[in-house]
Amino acid sequence: MTAVIPGAIPIPRRAWKNTSLGRFFRNPRSVFGAGLLLIFVLMGLFAPVLTPYSPSSLEFDAFMPFSAAHPLGTTALGQDILAQFLYGARLTLLVGAVAGLLATFLSVAFGLAAAYFGGWVDEAINTLINVFLVLPGLPLIIVAAAFIRGGGVWPVIVVIGFTGWAFGARVLRSQALALRERDFIAAAAVSGEGPLRIIFVEMLPNMAGLIAANFFGAALYAVLSEAGLSFIGVGDVSLVTWGTMLYWAQAKGALLQGAWWWVALPGLSIALLGTSFALLNFAVDEISNPKLGGGRLKMPRRTQAAPIAAPVAGDALLSIKELSVGYLTPTGVVRAVREVSLDVQPGELLGLAGESGCGKSTLAFAATRLLDPPGAVLGGSVRLAQHDLLALSPEELRKVRWKEFSIVFQASMSVLNPVLKIREQVYDAMQAHGVTDKAKLDARARELFDLVGIQMQYLDAYPHQLSGGMKQRVVIAIALALEPKLIVMDEPTTALDVVVQRQILQEINAVRKRLGISIIFITHDLSLLVEMSDRVAIMYAGEVVELAPAHQLYAHPAHPYTQQLMNSFPPMTGPRTRRSGIPGKPPSLSAEIVGCPFFERCTKRMPGVCDVKPLQTFTVAENQTAACFLYDPTVPSEIKDSAIRSSQTPQPEVSREPAHTIN
Numbered sequence: 001m002t003a004v005i006p007g008a009i010p011i012p013r014r015a016w017k018n019t020s021l022g023r024f025f026r027n028p029r030s031v032f033g034a035g036l037l038l039i040f041v042l043m044g045l046f047a048p049v050l051t052p053y054s055p056s057s058l059e060f061d062a063f064m065p066f067s068a069a070h071p072l073g074t075t076a077l078g079q080d081i082l083a084q085f086l087y088g089a090r091l092t093l094l095v096g097a098v099a100g101l102l103a104t105f106l107s108v109a110f111g112l113a114a115a116y117f118g119g120w121v122d123e124a125i126n127t128l129i130n131v132f133l134v135l136p137g138l139p140l141i142i143v144a145a146a147f148i149r150g151g152g153v154w155p156v157i158v159v160i161g162f163t164g165w166a167f168g169a170r171v172l173r174s175q176a177l178a179l180r181e182r183d184f185i186a187a188a189a190v191s192g193e194g195p196l197r198i199i200f201v202e203m204l205p206n207m208a209g210l211i212a213a214n215f216f217g218a219a220l221y222a223v224l225s226e227a228g229l230s231f232i233g234v235g236d237v238s239l240v241t242w243g244t245m246l247y248w249a250q251a252k253g254a255l256l257q258g259a260w261w262w263v264a265l266p267g268l269s270i271a272l273l274g275t276s277f278a279l280l281n282f283a284v285d286e287i288s289n290p291k292l293g294g295g296r297l298k299m300p301r302r303t304q305a306a307p308i309a310a311p312v313a314g315d316a317l318l319s320i321k322e323l324s325v326g327y328l329t330p331t332g333v334v335r336a337v338r339e340v341s342l343d344v345q346p347g348e349l350l351g352l353a354g355e356s357g358c359g360k361s362t363l364a365f366a367a368t369r370l371l372d373p374p375g376a377v378l379g380g381s382v383r384l385a386q387h388d389l390l391a392l393s394p395e396e397l398r399k400v401r402w403k404e405f406s407i408v409f410q411a412s413m414s415v416l417n418p419v420l421k422i423r424e425q426v427y428d429a430m431q432a433h434g435v436t437d438k439a440k441l442d443a444r445a446r447e448l449f450d451l452v453g454i455q456m457q458y459l460d461a462y463p464h465q466l467s468g469g470m471k472q473r474v475v476i477a478i479a480l481a482l483e484p485k486l487i488v489m490d491e492p493t494t495a496l497d498v499v500v501q502r503q504i505l506q507e508i509n510a511v512r513k514r515l516g517i518s519i520i521f522i523t524h525d526l527s528l529l530v531e532m533s534d535r536v537a538i539m540y541a542g543e544v545v546e547l548a549p550a551h552q553l554y555a556h557p558a559h560p561y562t563q564q565l566m567n568s569f570p571p572m573t574g575p576r577t578r579r580s581g582i583p584g585k586p587p588s589l590s591a592e593i594v595g596c597p598f599f600e601r602c603t604k605r606m607p608g609v610c611d612v613k614p615l616q617t618f619t620v621a622e623n624q625t626a627a628c629f630l631y632d633p634t635v636p637s638e639i640k641d642s643a644i645r646s647s648q649t650p651q652p653e654v655s656r657e658p659a660h661t662i663n
C-alpha cells in the first residue's frame with residue numbers, strides 16, 4: 001500500500017501501463033508496427049507448417065493457376081509461390097535484422113568514438129564517414145557484392161552492413177557531441193566515472209531513441225538493398241528471398257504471363273516491412289524519451305527540519321594560501337584571483353560575496369581542481385584536511401572528490417541525467433566510491449531525501465517530473481551522499497524563484513549544522529549571506545578585501561567597499577529605502593593593479609597612499625581583517641580623518657557608468 005503523507009500529493013505507484021512495455025502496448029504506432037513485423041516473423045518461423053512444399057522444389061508445372069494445393073499458383077520454374085513467399089520472409093528478415101545490427105553497431109562505435117575522444121580520432125573518423133557518404137550507395141554495394149557473388153546470404157549481409165553505417169555514424173556523432181557538453185556528463189566525469197561507464201551508462205541511454213531509429217533505418221536500408229541487389233541479379237539469386245522472387249518474376253516475364261501476384265506479393269511485403277520498421281522507429285523514440293511519457297509532479301510539502309546543533313570548532317579544514325589564478329587569453333593573462341588566502345573551519349559556513357566578475361567562481365573552481373583551460377593556477381596552495389589538493393594526481397583526486405568534498409554549481413540541476421531515474425543518480429555517486437550493497441544504497445538515499453525535504457516516492461521519478469526546486473534539492477542530496485567534509489556551493493539557488501531559494505538555503509543551513517559539514521557559499525544575496533554564514537569574505541577584483549564574522553560584518557563593515565556594498569542592499573530590518581549601486585566599475589583584471597583596486601570608486605580614498613602602496617591586509621578587530629590603508633598603523637591619522645571627513649560630504653562621481661550587479 002502506498003503511504004500517504006498528509007498534505008502531500010502522492011505519486012501513484014508505477015502502474016504497469018506506465019512502464020516502457022505498457023506504453024509500448026498503448027501506442028498505436030508501435031502496436032501496428034510490431035503487429036506487422038510479428039506477422040512476417042511468424043510467417044517465416046511457421047513456413048514448414050503453413051506449406052508442405054520446399055521453396056526451391058521445381059516439381060510442379062509452370063504458371064499453375066490458384067488451387068487448393070497451390071493457393072498462389074506456381075512460378076515459371078514450377079515452384080510453389082506461397083512456399084517461396086513464406087520461406088522468403090525468413091532470409092529477408094535475417095538480412096534486415098543482422099545487416100541492420102551490424103550497420104548500427106558500426107555507427108554507434110564510430111559516432112561515439114569520434115565524439116568522445118575528439119582530436120585526431122574525430123578527424124580520422126569524420127574523413128572516413130565523408131568518404132562513405134560521398135560514394136554513391138547502390139553502385140558501391142553492387143561493386144562489393146559482385147566480388148562475392150554466389151557465396152550465400154552472409155556476404156550480402158556483410159556488404160550491406162559495411163556500406164550502410166556512415167549516415168547513422170554522422171547523426172550519432174552529432175548527438176554524442178551535444179551530450180558530451182551537457183552538465184550531467186561533466187558531473188559524471190567529476191564524480192569519478194570512467195570513460196566506459198560514461199559512454200555506456202550516461203550517454204548511450206540518452207541516445208537510445210536515436211540508436212533504435214538508426215537500427216530500423218539501417219534494417220530498412222538492408223532489406224531494400226538486398227531486394228535491389230537481387231533484382232538486378234547481383235548477389236546470390238539461388239537463395240529464396242523476396243528480392244530474388246522479384247528477380248525471377250521479372251526475368252521470367254511474370255507480368256506478361258498475367259501472374260502479377262508473383263511480383264506484387266514480395267513487392268508489397270517489402271513495403272509493409274519498411275512501414276513496420278518506420279512505425280517502430282517512431283514508437284521506440286517516444287518510449288525511450290521519458291519526457292514524452294509522463295506529467296510533471298507537483299512540489300511536495302517540505303518535511304520539518306530537526307533541531308539544529310552548533311557547528312564544531314577546531315583547526316582549519318580547508319586552507320587556501322596565496323592562491324593566484326589566471327586565464328591565459330590571446331590578449332594576455334586575466335588575473336582573476338590574486339594571492340587569496342582563506343581558511344574554512346570544520347562545520348563553518350563561509351560566505352563569499354562580491355560584484356560579478358570579481359573572481360568568486362574562479363576561486364571556487366581553482367580550489368576544487370575544476371578549472372578548465374584557459375584557466376590556470378599561477379601559484380599558491382590548497383589543503384583540505386591532509387590532502388594537498390593542487391598536487392593530487394587525477395586518480396587521487398577522483399578518490400577525494402565527493403568523499404572529502406563535493407560541489408553544487410549555479411543551476412546544477414542540469415547535471416541530472418534526463419533518462420535515468422533519480423534513484424539511479426543518487427546511487428551513482430555512492431557506487432563510484434565503492435558502496436554496492438543495495439540495502440545500504442537504499443537506506444542512504446532515503447536518509448538523504450529526508451534531509452533535504454523530498455518524499456521518498458520521488459526516488460523513482462525522472463528529472464523532468466520534478467520542479468526546479470526539487471531537482472536542486474536532489475543535487476544537494478547527491479552532494480551530501482558520501483558525507484563530505486566540505487561542500488562548495490556556487491550560487492546553488494540562482495535559477496530558482498525567491499521563495500524556493502529561501503526554503504532551500506534554510507534547508508542547507510539546517511543540514512550543515514546537523515551534520516557538522518563545512519560549506520563555502522557563494523550567492524548574490526548578501527543580506528541572506530550575512531544571515532546564514534558564520535563568516536563572510538568579500539572579494540573585489542580578485543582579492544579578498546574583507547573577512548569577518550557575519551554579525552560583525554553586518555554591524556561594523558570595515559572596508560569602504562563592504563560598506564558601499566551593504567548600502568546597495570535593503571536593510572534586514574526597519575523601513576525600506578531606495579538603494580543605489582556603487583558608481584564606477586572594477587579595474588581590468590588583465591592590467592597590473594598598483595595600490596588598492598577599489599581606489600577609483602572609494603569614497604574614503606587617500607591619494608598618495610592607497611594608489612601607490614602595495615596592497616596589504618590589516619587586522620581591524622578580533623577575527624576581522626580588511627585590505628584597506630585606513631587600518632594601516634603607519635598611515636598618519638590626520639590623513640585618515642581627512643579621508644573619512646571628505647566621504648561625509650557629497651563626492652564627485654568618478655564614473656557615470658551604471659551600477660553593477662552585485663553578486
Ligand SMILES: Nc1ncnc2c1ncn2[C@@H]1O[C@H](COP(=O)(O)OP(=O)(O)OP(=O)(O)O)[C@@H](O)[C@H]1O
Pocket residue numbers: 327329334336354355356357358359360361362363373374375589663
Ligand atoms: N574563460 C575565461 N577567459 C578569460 N577570462 C575569464 C574566463 N572566465 C572568467 N574570466 C574572467 O575572470 C574574472 C572572474 O570571473 P568569475 O566568473 O570567477 O567571477 P565571479 O565573481 O564568479 O562572477 P559571477 O558572479 O558573475 O559568476 C572575470 O573578469 C571574468 O571575465
